Amino acid sequence: MRVLLVEDDRMIGDAVHQALKDAAYAVDWVRDGQSAINTLESQTYGLVLLDLGLPKRDGMEVLRSIRGKDNPVPVLVITARDTLEDRIGGLDGGADDYVLKPFEMAELLARMRAVVRRKGGVAGPVLSNGLIFLDPVSKEVTIDAKPTRLSGREFSLLHALMVRPGAILSRADLEDRIYGWNEEVESNAVEFLIHALRKKLGSNAIQNVRGMGWMVSKGN
Numbered sequence: 193m194r195v196l197l198v199e200d201d202r203m204i205g206d207a208v209h210q211a212l213k214d215a216a217y218a219v220d221w222v223r224d225g226q227s228a229i230n231t232l233e234s235q236t237y238g239l240v241l242l243d244l245g246l247p248k249r250d251g252m253e254v255l256r257s258i259r260g261k262d263n264p265v266p267v268l269v270i271t272a273r274d275t276l277e278d279r280i281g282g283l284d285g286g287a288d289d290y291v292l293k294p295f296e297m298a299e300l301l302a303r304m305r306a307v308v309r310r311k312g313g314v315a316g317p318v319l320s321n322g323l324i325f326l327d328p329v330s331k332e333v334t335i336d337a338k339p340t341r342l343s344g345r346e347f348s349l350l351h352a353l354m355v356r357p358g359a360i361l362s363r364a365d366l367e368d369r370i371y372g373w374n375e376e377v378e379s380n381a382v383e384f385l386i387h388a389l390r391k392k393l394g395s396n397a398i399q400n401v402r403g404m405g406w407m408v409s410k411g412n
């Protein structure tokens with residue numbers, strides 16, 4: 193499979209480039225956003241590995257360019273945690289998964305396989321674990337093919353969990369994702385939202401992992 197690596201950091205780029213070649217991927221490496229956009233206009237790839245902080249045009253612009261042209265190529269964003277947290281809202285419609293720096297090469301390769309498998313070569317904005325489908329753009333949620341109306345906060349909480357099914361988020365993780373910095377948060381607000389979501393989605397939709405937090409199942 194052919195991969196476009198978009199990364200301006202020489203050390204990371206070298207390491208990823210080598211690891212992908214060793215894993216039998218065909219890799220093209222570009223070091224700025226404009227080159228990425230140009231390359232994607234003329235070439236077809238099975239996957240794009242996209243850094244966000246790039247010279248000339250940043251990763252968000254590259255992503256918008258890809259999706260603006262209805263290019264279905266799966267996009268795996270590689271970025272520092274700070275950058276990701278700033279931009280996660282903007283990534284909703286376009287990126288298929290995220291890998292945070294620093295990462296293990298084995299993890300990156302596993303994520304790449306998962307994204308490609310999940311997408312079957314077609315990227316869409318809808319998040320799913322096979323049971324719940326959540327559309328970040330239209331805010332529609334369906335479970336067992338039944339549409340469900342959620343409040344804004346309920347949607348935000350479910351969205352936080354659906355970004356990575358199987359990942360456990362603590363109460364603090366969820367508060368960070370649902371509430372702004374200056375908002376007062378009642379101490380049991382997350383539990384109330386979970387309770388409300390379970391009433392709407394079924395008690396098994398969100399699992400409690402005792403002492404750690406909550407998750408949605410990974411599905412198939």
Ligand code: CA
Nearest residue numbers: 200243245246
């Ligand atoms: Ca960078």
